[in-house]
Amino acid sequence: MEYLSILFDQIYKILFLLVPVLVSVAMVVWLDRRVWAFVQKRQGPNVVGPFGLLQTIADALKYIFKEIIIPSSSNKVIFILAPIVTMTLALIAWAVIPFSATQVLADINVGILYLFAVSSLGVYGIIMGGWASNSKYPFLGAIRSAAQMVSYEVSIGVIIINVLLCVGSLNLNDIVMAQQNLWFVIPLFPMFVIFFISALAETNRPPFDLPEAEAELVAGYQTEYSGMMYAMFWLGEYANILLMCAMGAILFLGGWLSPLEIYPFTLVPGPVWLVLKILLLFLLFALVKAIVPRYRYDQLMKLGWKVFLPLSLIWVVLTASYLFYFNLLPVN
Amino acid sequence: MIAHSIFFYTFSIIAIVSAIMVTASKNTVHSVFFLILDFISISCLFIMIGAEFLGMIMLIVYVGAVAVLFLFVVMMLNVAQQKNQWFSSEASSKHIPVGLIISTLIFVELIIVVGGWKYKPDLFDINNSLELDKVSNTHSLGQVLYTDYIHVFQISGMILLVAMIGAIVLTFRKRAGVKTQSYIKQISRERSDGVSVLNVESNKGVKIDD
Numbered sequence: 106m107e108y109l110s111i112l113f114d115q116i117y118k119i120l121f122l123l124v125p126v127l128v129s130v131a132m133v134v135w136l137d138r139r140v141w142a143f144v145q146k147r148q149g150p151n152v153v154g155p156f157g158l159l160q161t162i163a164d165a166l167k168y169i170f171k172e173i174i175i176p177s178s179s180n181k182v183i184f185i186l187a188p189i190v191t192m193t194l195a196l197i198a199w200a201v202i203p204f205s206a207t208q209v210l211a212d213i214n215v216g217i218l219y220l221f222a223v224s225s226l227g228v229y230g231i232i233m234g235g236w237a238s239n240s241k242y243p244f245l246g247a248i249r250s251a252a253q254m255v256s257y258e259v260s261i262g263v264i265i266i267n268v269l270l271c272v273g274s275l276n277l278n279d280i281v282m283a284q285q286n287l288w289f290v291i292p293l294f295p296m297f298v299i300f301f302i303s304a305l306a307e308t309n310r311p312p313f314d315l316p317e318a319e320a321e322l323v324a325g326y327q328t329e330y331s332g333m334m335y336a337m338f339w340l341g342e343y344a345n346i347l348l349m350c351a352m353g354a355i356l357f358l359g360g361w362l363s364p365l366e367i368y369p370f371t372l373v374p375g376p377v378w379l380v381l382k383i384l385l386l387f388l389l390f391a392l393v394k395a396i397v398p399r400y401r402y403d404q405l406m407k408l409g410w411k412v413f414l415p416l417s418l419i420w421v422v423l424t425a426s427y428l429f430y431f432n433l434l435p436v437n
Numbered sequence: 438m439i440a441h442s443i444f445f446y447t448f449s450i451i452a453i454v455s456a457i458m459v460t461a462s463k464n465t466v467h468s469v470f471f472l473i474l475d476f477i478s479i480s481c482l483f484i485m486i487g488a489e490f491l492g493m494i495m496l497i498v499y500v501g502a503v504a505v506l507f508l509f510v511v512m513m514l515n516v517a518q519q520k521n522q523w524f525s526s527e528a529s530s531k532h533i534p535v536g537l538i539i540s541t542l543i544f545v546e547l548i549i550v551v552g553g554w555k556y557k558p559d560l561f562d563i564n565n566s567l568e569l570d571k572v573s574n575t576h577s578l579g580q581v582l583y584t585d586y587i588h589v590f591q592i593s594g595m596i597l598l599v600a601m602i603g604a605i606v607l608t609f610r611k612r613a614g615v616k617t618q619s620y621i622k623q624i625s626r627e628r629s630d631g632v633s634v635l636n637v638e639s640n641k642g643v644k645i646d647d
Contacts, residue, residue: 108440183470214573218493225501229473232505236466236512248509255505262497275490275575403618 119200122210126199129380130343131161136384137343137391144395168336176238176329183237188330188337191230195344198223202351203278205361205375216277217265220352224261224307227345228254231309231316234338235326246325249402250309250316256409257306263417264300267293268356270424273435281360283435290357296420297357299413301389304349306409308342310390312397313405346390347383354382445485452478465511473504490575 135150135158142149150160175181201216203209213219228251235247269275271292272283290297306313317325327338354360359382361375400408428434451474458471476499483492572580582590637643 213489215489215493215575218490218497222493222496222501225497228501228505232508233470236508244512248512251505251509255502258501275573 118210122199123196126196126344126347127340130340130347131165132158133347133387134161134339134343136387137394140388140391141395144392165336165340169333171332173332173334174329176240178239179329180237180239183233184329185334187230187234187237188334188341190233191227191341192337192344194223194227194230195341195348198348199351201277202348202355202379203281203360204379206278206282208376209278212276212278215275217269217275217280217356220277220348221258221262221265224345224348224352225254225258227307230338230341231326234330238326238329240329242323243326243328246316246322246328249322250326253309253313253315253405253409254307256406257303257413260299260409260413260417261303261307263414263421264296264303265356266421267296267417267424270421270428271435277355277360281355281362284359284362285366288357288359288362293357293420293424296417297353299417300353300357301386303409303413304353305390305393306405308346308349310346311394312400314399315402315405318399347387350383350386350390351379353386354379358382358386441485445482448478448481448485451475452482466508469504469507469511472507473500476500476504488574490573490578 138160139149139151139157150157153159153163175184198220200210201213201219203212203216231250231254232247235243235245235250238244268280268289271289272280274280274283305311309316316322317327322328327335330338361379363370363373363375363378455471455474455478459468459475462468462471476495480492480495480500483489483495635643
């Protein structure tokens with residue numbers, strides 16, 4: 106009985122986290138399309154519900170009732186597993202995101218490593234889907250995407266080291282609390298820019314959406330997917346984007362801290378600030394999609410390995426030397 | 438305790454079964470996927486004994502990077518077509534004695550190490566100066582790795598660097614006649630380099646030399 110009560114308690118907490126995340130994913134898809142449309146002087150989805158807010162839910166319903174077509178020459182088990190893996194990985198990472206000092210599902214010691222590990226596992230959904238489809242375009246898309254994600258993960262890892270040097274802990278709440286006086290976006294501004302661009306590449310967003318470049322690869326790894334399975338890829342992708350935004354907000358924008366510790370700001374609870382920061386980053390993601398043309402693949406690789414990696418490594422040396430010289434290293 | 442042992446046995450059974458499936462499955466790509474499952478369950482076991490840093494590093498390095506490259510190679514070489522039959526084909530039977538010798542050696546080493554650790558703990562010079570309960574295991578790892586074992590740590594890093602440079606040198610080739618893009622050339626190109634205004638005499642034309 107004791108176990109059962111713990112179990113139900115946890116399930117209740119998990120649902121209380123996951124349902125808002127899924128709903129906000131749906132809303133964020135709408136926001137993305139709306140921003141994209143406004144930049145191009147279009148209206149975007151504005152018919153279903155007020156301001157078209159229910160458009161994504163209508164789309165999701167449509168996908169649910171569509172037939173799922175599994176190609177006869179595909180590897181069926183892996184073909185079905187791929188969208189499930191994408192969706193699951195996009196959701197389990199939310200377990201460690203702190204919404205305030207106490208509102209976190211799992212306040213683990215190695216929170217940032219967990220986030221990094223889960224985001225690096227994200228490549229499997231894509232590579233499994235591309236390979237199991239047993240078709241040329243998905244396979245090419247999957248190979249491209251795997252190479253791209255592995256490359257940009259390296260620079261994200263080095264950027265995380267930069268932040269960790271200033272914090273001295275892998276716990277996400279400690280990272281947030283270390284920014285009480287100064288958000289890391291100010292001293293580490295170049296790293297924030299590189300993190301943002303690497304996050305675009307990591308989530309296969311434009312201008313780095315080469316895995317699904319429709320002019321060359323139809324739809325990349327999701328070409329053969331239909332119905333609910335396609336919708337899962339699609340929602341998983343957006344959940345991943347939100348996750349990267351949350352990661353950026355926690356690492357650089359002070360997580361759930363309010364911008365100023367003075368009266369009107371302190372009234373607003375922590376989760377609201379975190380959501381606002383995530384939305385701000387997402388708005389940037391959406392704007393970038395609308396205003397930047399797609400990269401060429403060799404340029405993308407060159408940018409990752411020959412520009413971002415050396416730059417972030419140099420910045421690690423700079424940060425470490427600065428902290429060491431001025432005796433600011435967070436040693437406890 | 439019951440929940441603990443349920444999780445322990447679940448993860449160990451998954452680890453062992455997937456390790457067997459790595460060698461037993463006929464499709465090479467499936468083998469790699471089972472290897473990934475094996476890595477994941479091993480890292481779960483690491484987390485269960487309280488070594489959460491090792492578990493996460495295992496996930497990041499092995500599953501997030503090494504296994505992706507494995508998959509890459511296996512998919513690109515298209516070895517999925519060659520069915521590797523378990524203990525039956527001509528080629529694999531040649532490797533079996535070597536494999537058996539190596540695995541026996543590893544097994545004996547494991548027995549010696551684990552047995553020694555169990556029955557003669559004083560043989561193992563474990564640094565007890567750390568108070569493991571007070572600091573997280575990331576801190577304690579760092580304190581040992583960057584003080585007592587700094588040279589070993591640096592040497593292993595150097596070996597990896599040499600291996601990396603070696604791999605790049607082996608695959609690097611300069612092909613003649615391939616046009617490559619040079620940003621500096623493109624940016625530093627002036628109008629006068631590409632365009633010239635000529636006075637063309639009528640009925641004579643101009644000779645363009647390039």
